[in-house]
Amino acid sequence: MEFNHADLFEGLADAIGDRVAVVCGVPADDGTPGTYVRMTYTELDAHANRLAHHLESAGVAAGQHVGVQLYNGIEYIATVLAALKIRAVPINVNYRYVESELLYLYRDSDIVALVHDVEFADRVAATAQRAPALRHLISVGGVSVGGISVGGTSGGTAAVAYEEALAAQPATRGFPARSGDDLYIIYTGGTTGMPKGVMWRNEDLFMGFGGGNPYGEPRATPQEVIEHARNAGPMVMMAAPPLMHGAAQMATFIAWWMGSTIVYTRRFDAALVLHAIEHEKVLTLNITGDAMAIPLADELAAGEYDLSSLMVISSTGAILSGSVRARLQGLLPNTMILDNFGSSESGYTASGVEGSTPESGLRYRPNNDRLAVLDESLKPVEPGSGDIGQVAKRGHIAFGYYNDAGKTARTFPEVDGVRWLLTGDVATVEADGTIAIFGRGSQCINTGGEKVFPEEVEAVLKGHPEVFDVVVTGIADDRFGSRVAAVIQPYGEAPAAEELDRHCRGRLSGYKVPRTYAFVDQVKRSPAGKADYRWAREVAERSARG
The missing domain is CATH 3.30.300.30 (ANL, C-terminal domain)
Structure with a gap:
């Protein structure tokens, strides 16, 4: 076993197979809370095995890319696992993209297969044939969508229904050995342009997002991850963002490395999220800044929910403004609210200093010595000098952007034999080592x-x-x-x-x-x-x- 996400998950399935791995709330047609679909680690492992064997039978090979254009659900995370099991690379596709944006992403990522919700069938049908590498489609929900084909304007292959794909394959493993060097790509949506695929080694991704122990030192061996999960009391954690965002994918793996259950709702809806917290007794909730905090606060103020289980709300990917945070804290006085600093390229980097807000000044305390502020000459800014630089990280970071050597060279420079990630965040270093961030330099x-x-x-x-x-x-x-x-x-x-x-x-x-x-x-x-x-x-x- 290596620090490989598929290896680690299979180890957990063998060690704690009867625990619930994933729960997804699926609303009723009228938008009210409907059913909660759940799978144990053993069940999810078998489910992903079947899909992995189907991908193999369709000719998907190690190193090739599998697109995932789905709402949140068991099918999403099963597709990620299935790709990793055969050493293929899952590619997150933004389900809001229109045809021109989809075509860019299909082509840029070189996906050879795509798993998509039937709700997106029209957009997929209008785009797939113009993506040269894409040759296999799997549709989730409804029945097989015969109107979609790939492989050119003629002789294309119709999409296969997801359940049909699984039914024809064994639930056993039997996959080739994997490596910590296996590739994982997270497409990150830019604020000013088209997204880019952030490339990680599996081992660096594991270490960069907590190392199996977000509250302390990373686990020393893969076996240690499994043993700690086996001995941990089961917890229930929830990711509110869409799985097409790297933060929700990483929140899922972090929960699993702790032997916990991860909860989703099919799409973000404040009432459904709060109902899921109450229904599943969620302990920790991951959100993305004010865009989720504001509707959650509005719904809390208007409704009645038993959120006594909720101990922590963690915001990643976007910063909570002070006024929104204060309002949410007033509605949930017994819940700890955290701001975490990181990105798809850097992983988890630091936590906000108490009282830090965009209004009063964002201040973060690095959790290790691999974070620095570098000046224009790529030299460390002297603490307390007041000099301005750019936040940078070394160590377990991504190693580049797929299909973009120029951006890779600019973002990941090597200085005195050390490869750095330049995050784009403009900052200074205070005398006590705290990093004070002013904002994104590009904006x-x-x-x-x-x-x-x-x-x-x-x-x-x-x-x-x-x-x-x-x-x-x-x-x-x-x-x-x-x-x-x-x-x-x-x-x-x-x-x-x-x-x-x-x-x-x-x-x-x-x-x-x-x-x-x-x-x-x-x-x-x-x-x-x-x-x-x-x-x-x-x-x-x-x-x-x-």
């Missing part, structure tokens, strides 16, 4: 020579009682080069610009206050809660033109 707005980080302005605006969500961006300005603009989704009627201006000026320097406000019915975000800054800039520019 920084230069207005008249002054630098404005959108995250700080967004956090202040979210503190206004009539602002539900907001994205701040820079647009062209004849005098200052760029001006600060805010795209706002109000709770109801849009507040007056003068009112928002007064709110901001009491909390921000004058040059940080938005000079343009645009109001929308809904702020555009990815399923993982990430802001779409390119969209926001287009909306703000239209508003400025009148």
